[in-house]
Amino acid sequence: MNRLIRVFLAVVIASALLLFAINRLNKAEGFAGDNTLTIYNWGDYIDDELIDRFEEETGIKIIYETFDSNEAMLTKIQQGGTTYDIAVPSEYMIDKMREEDLLIPLDHSKIPNLKNIDERFMDLPFDPANKYSVPYFWGTVGIVYNTKMLNDIEITSWNDLWNPALKNEILLVDGAREVMGMGLNSLNYSLNDTNEAHLKEAKEKLDSLTPNIKAIVGDEIKILIANEEAAVGVVWSGDAADMMWENENLDYVVPSEGSNLWFDNMVIPKTAKNVDAAHQFINFMLDPEVSAQNTEWVSYSTPNKAALEFMPEEMVEDERFYPSPELTEKLEVYENLGKKNLAMYNDFFLQFKMHRK
Numbered sequence: 001m002n003r004l005i006r007v008f009l010a011v012v013i014a015s016a017l018l019l020f021a022i023n024r025l026n027k028a029e030g031f032a033g034d035n036t037l038t039i040y041n042w043g044d045y046i047d048d049e050l051i052d053r054f055e056e057e058t059g060i061k062i063i064y065e066t067f068d069s070n071e072a073m074l075t076k077i078q079q080g081g082t083t084y085d086i087a088v089p090s091e092y093m094i095d096k097m098r099e100e101d102l103l104i105p106l107d108h109s110k111i112p113n114l115k116n117i118d119e120r121f122m123d124l125p126f127d128p129a130n131k132y133s134v135p136y137f138w139g140t141v142g143i144v145y146n147t148k149m150l151n152d153i154e155i156t157s158w159n160d161l162w163n164p165a166l167k168n169e170i171l172l173v174d175g176a177r178e179v180m181g182m183g184l185n186s187l188n189y190s191l192n193d194t195n196e197a198h199l200k201e202a203k204e205k206l207d208s209l210t211p212n213i214k215a216i217v218g219d220e221i222k223i224l225i226a227n228e229e230a231a232v233g234v235v236w237s238g239d240a241a242d243m244m245w246e247n248e249n250l251d252y253v254v255p256s257e258g259s260n261l262w263f264d265n266m267v268i269p270k271t272a273k274n275v276d277a278a279h280q281f282i283n284f285m286l287d288p289e290v291s292a293q294n295t296e297w298v299s300y301s302t303p304n305k306a307a308l309e310f311m312p313e314e315m316v317e318d319e320r321f322y323p324s325p326e327l328t329e330k331l332e333v334y335e336n337l338g339k340k341n342l343a344m345y346n347d348f349f350l351q352f353k354m355h356r357k
């Protein structure tokens with residue numbers, strides 16, 4: 001073989017080996033994720049276009065996974081074997097994760113867009129000084145109902161749901177705190193009640209709602225109600241807003257006995273492999289125009305004050321989804337009730353689900 005060809009072949013083989021070795025190294029622990037960012041978020045909770053935009057602008061590849069309850073998210077992170085760089089828990093769960101040492105403190109110097117967040121949503125009791133979390137969306141739990149299907153039946157309170165005229169018309173969101181909370185609130189107990197007798201009473205009250213319950217569902221609740229498969233839903237506010245865009249017969253009410261006010265925040269779990277990219281992503285999502293676009297797509301309420309001016313007025317001025325501080329003060333935020341009490345909520349919720357079968 002000609003010497004030149006031999007040299008050429010040797011160079012080709014050496015380069016191939018080198019590429020192979022680099023590839024292996026990248027896959028090995030510690031090197032993974034240099035250019036990927038793994039996000040764990042609620043279903044239907046981001047405009048996909050923004051994922052593409054972040055990837056294009058930064059060259060970072062996003063791997064995206066979803067969950068449908070705080071409890072499911074926690075279990076997955078506790079189990080290990082995941083490499084989530086970002087997760088989006090609600091307040092009581094952030095408190096719990098902080099307690100269990102599952103979160104990495106944030107470097108605020110890498111999140112200059114934090115200044116865009118309304119002060120009202122900063123420094124809340126579940127995370128003093130926002131050491132671990134940055135506001136993403138907020139909202140309430142309430143009742144969405146179809147005025148046309150219900151004729152003259154008025155719905156303003158939790159107890160209105162027990163009306164026999166609503167037989168097989170109610171869909172419930174699949175969340176232990178939400179559903180048990182509705183039972184507790186309907187009895188005028190706190191959403192953070194830990195008295196076992198009260199929880200049992202709430203569970204029994206929920207059992208008595210069984211004839212009216214059509215199903216307990218996940219994100220598909222939006223399609224089912226928008227398509228008039230059921231007349232009533234117990235839902236998170238933003239899902240109601242989304243359905244109302246699809247179907248003009250729908251309305252949303254926060255029940256008069258009281259309800260839940262919640263905050264979903266972005267955190268960096270200890271499972272993170274790319275803490276730098278996670279900060280970049282958090283900062284990107286807090287940009288006013290990005291946040292406005294995301295909010296319009298997701299339909300939930302944004303805590304980003306600077307984003308509001310990029311959003312349609314009718315959205316921002318809708319008191320059902322941007323309730324005033326006077327109104328939100330009357331609502332309850334879920335507290336981290338501790339392992340034992342959370343297990344009690346989950347158990348009663350499970351028993352209620354079994355009762356329906």
Ligand code: N2P
Pocket residue numbers: 042043044045090219236262264
């Ligand atoms: C989005 C669910 C939002 C969850 N599909 C409210 N904490």
